[in-house]
Amino acid sequence: xxxxxxxxxxxxxxxxxxxxxxxxxxxxxxxxxxxxxxxxxxxxxxxxxxxxxxxxxxxxxxxxxxxxxxxxxxxxxxxxxxxxxxxxxxxxxxxxxxxxxxxxxxxxxxxxxxxxxxxxxxxxxxxxxxxxxxxxxxxxxxxxxxxxxxxxxxxxxxxxxxxxxxxxxxxxxx
Amino acid sequence: xxxxxxxxxxxxxxxxxxxxxxxxxxxxxxxxxxxxxxxxxxxxxxxxxxxxxxxxxxxxxxxxxxxxxxxxxxxxxxxxxxxxxxxxxxxxxxxxxxxxxxxxxxxxxxxxxxxxxxxxxxxxxxxxxxxxxxxxxxxxxxxxxxxxxxxxxxxxxxxxxxxxxxxxxxxxxxxxxxxxxxxxxxxxxxxxxxxxxxxxxxxxxxxxxxxxxx
Numbered sequence: 001x002x003x004x005x006x007x008x009x010x011x012x013x014x015x016x017x018x019x020x021x022x023x024x025x026x027x028x029x030x031x032x033x034x035x036x037x038x039x040x041x042x043x044x045x046x047x048x049x050x051x052x053x054x055x056x057x058x059x060x061x062x063x064x065x066x067x068x069x070x071x072x073x074x075x076x077x078x079x080x081x082x083x084x085x086x087x088x089x090x091x092x093x094x095x096x097x098x099x100x101x102x103x104x105x106x107x108x109x110x111x112x113x114x115x116x117x118x119x120x121x122x123x124x125x126x127x128x129x130x131x132x133x134x135x136x137x138x139x140x141x142x143x144x145x146x147x148x149x150x151x152x153x154x155x156x157x158x159x160x161x162x163x164x165x166x167x168x169x170x171x172x173x174x
Numbered sequence: 175x176x177x178x179x180x181x182x183x184x185x186x187x188x189x190x191x192x193x194x195x196x197x198x199x200x201x202x203x204x205x206x207x208x209x210x211x212x213x214x215x216x217x218x219x220x221x222x223x224x225x226x227x228x229x230x231x232x233x234x235x236x237x238x239x240x241x242x243x244x245x246x247x248x249x250x251x252x253x254x255x256x257x258x259x260x261x262x263x264x265x266x267x268x269x270x271x272x273x274x275x276x277x278x279x280x281x282x283x284x285x286x287x288x289x290x291x292x293x294x295x296x297x298x299x300x301x302x303x304x305x306x307x308x309x310x311x312x313x314x315x316x317x318x319x320x321x322x323x324x325x326x327x328x329x330x331x332x333x334x335x336x337x338x339x340x341x342x343x344x345x346x347x348x349x350x351x352x353x354x355x356x357x358x359x360x361x362x363x364x365x366x367x368x369x370x371x372x373x374x375x376x377x378x379x380x381x382x383x384x385x386x387x388x
Contacts (some may be wrong), residue, residue, distance in 0.1 A: 043244070043247050047243060047247050051243065053237055054231075054369050055231060058231045067247075067254075069250060071325070072246075073328060073341040074250055074325075075189065075209075075249070075259055075310065075327065084247065
């Protein structure tokens with residue numbers, strides 16, 4: 001039995017000591033293609049999200065969708081692609097948060113319009129426009145006293161709803 | 175109708191590795207530019223009437239314009255600064271209140287790009303080589319051979335000798351179509367997500383519109 005074990009004992013890799021020269025450096029660089037492919041797909045995915053957010057925000061203003069160019073048109077390096085992906089992700093995240101904040105405020109304004117319509121005397125002089133509820137146009141809801149000062153004294157209030165944008169023609173054209 | 179042959183341009187190995195679905199389609203057309211005839215102007219007017227603000231906003235979610243937006247991003251361009259050709263047309267339409275007729279070739283390209291979403295360029299066939307394709311620029315290259323210096327490793331449309339155009343649309347002055355041009359090469363870039371039929375339609379639309387002008 002000891003003879004059998006002795007036969008399987010591994011021999012020293014370098015019986016005469018380690019080689020004098022280190023092994024040759026690999027001639028090929030690591031294959032970047034899978035990483036590049038993944039990054040390009042991520043860029044495409046993020047661009048889709050950004051486009052979709054752009055469409056969702058319309059007609060609201062004040063959103064930023066621009067992501068700096070990388071001096072193209074050229075084949076971007078791995079680091080450039082990573083930076084681009086990160087910038088796009090940041091931009092998407094920022095746009096999504098801004099939109100979420102804006103829609104929250106718009107929802108509050110919508111609720112307030114309903115309250116104004118129900119109890120105008122509790123919202124004296126409040127004016128909410130289409131801008132505030134994220135819709136295009138110049139329509140607005142304005143709580144004003146009925147019959148001027150007399151209405152004010154009597155606490156008779158009502159919501160005036162404007163008829164929209166001024167016409168492009170006529171005496172009062174913008 | 176004259177039958178034009180559709181040719182596939184070559185794509186540099188490094189580019190095709192990075193963008194396997196990137197292709198350059200070419201069509202040689204015997205035609206002249208010049209003032210647009212009335213039917214072409216009328217078509218441009220009709221087209222302008224169909225472009226609305228809502229349409230332009232939603233355009234970036236349409237498959238073909240979106241595919242070029244993505245490609246623009248992937249090659250380091252910001253499509254909100256360097257617009258894709260179809261978005262540039264839409265923007266011009268909104269800014270100017272119409273599509274202005276410039277000349278037959280430009281009008282034909284405008285119609286084709288708007289109808290299909292595919293970017294199209296045109297070159298003077300007698301001033302370019304026979305083998306046209308896509309490659310990366312080398313050291314100290316000039317656009318068209320004697321134009322502005324091009325940065326190294328830019329993606330360009332090139333023939334055997336020179337860079338003829340930058341991928342984002344700038345064509346070398348000395349290789350582009352002029353009043354004296356009688357033979358043209360029309361080129362369209364196909365990227366991932368764009369069906370070949372859209373590219374073919376873009377080239378055929380340009381060729382057909384040019385044939386209207388005689």
